[in-house]
């Protein structure tokens with residue numbers, strides 16, 4: 001089984017406005033063109049938050065318009081830049097709860113989409129209500145392989161600002177719950193605008209780059225992020241018969257520039 005992971009698309013209300021010199025809408029449309037071309041066999045696309053850069057209704061309207069051209073089902077979650085009520089106006093299927101959390105059963109696997117947002121704050125958390133929901137899901141699906149999606153990084157990424165200001169505040173209680181379940185296979189997350197892989201309590205994790213702008217790996221910066229010119233990616237996640245994942249990160253903007261070569 002294969003799914004596609006997109007993150008941090010940061011759409012802006014004014015489609016002609018640029019963000020750090022790039023156009024998020026243009027880059028996202030290119031991602032969907034690439035996915036439609038190469039990955040029709042994937043089961044779904046997950047977008048792990050920061051759907052909007054400014055939380056505006058017009059940015060969600062643009063997202064709705066772009067998603068109409070997706071050949072695959074798309075499962076979005078929110079990030080710290082998003083506004084739940086504005087999102088819900090364009091995606092009314094997510095109106096049933098205080099938060100944007102939901103589960104999907106595909107084949108014999110369970111995919112849990114979490115809401116780690118504390119609106120108007122950079123940091124994230126799973127409050128008691130959201131943790132109860134997650135625990136109930138885990139108790140209900142003890143026999144299936146579980147895959148989690150969330151915006152904030154549930155593990156240190158090594159960048160000061162991300163780990164101290166924009167961090168996931170309920171990391172300890174989150175992992176105390178996860179380590180009780182041996183059927184949780186993988187966590188896909190966003191927020192750090194970088195490719196990162198890790199493993200904790202036997203669970204593999206990854207993030208992929210933003211489809212908009214990237215964050216430089218500069219450990220000398222204590223109070224700011226630096227963006228750079230790294231290309232956007234999306235991740236192609238294959239789940240093998242044992243439930244484990246293989247993750248490729250694809251730089252799609254110049255994907256037609258390929259040449260014969262030997263490795």
Ligand SMILES: [Fe+2]
Pocket residue numbers: 008010049050079191192193210
């Ligand atoms: Fe972001």
Ligand SMILES: [Fe+2]
Pocket residue numbers: 050079080081151190191192
């Ligand atoms: Fe974020």
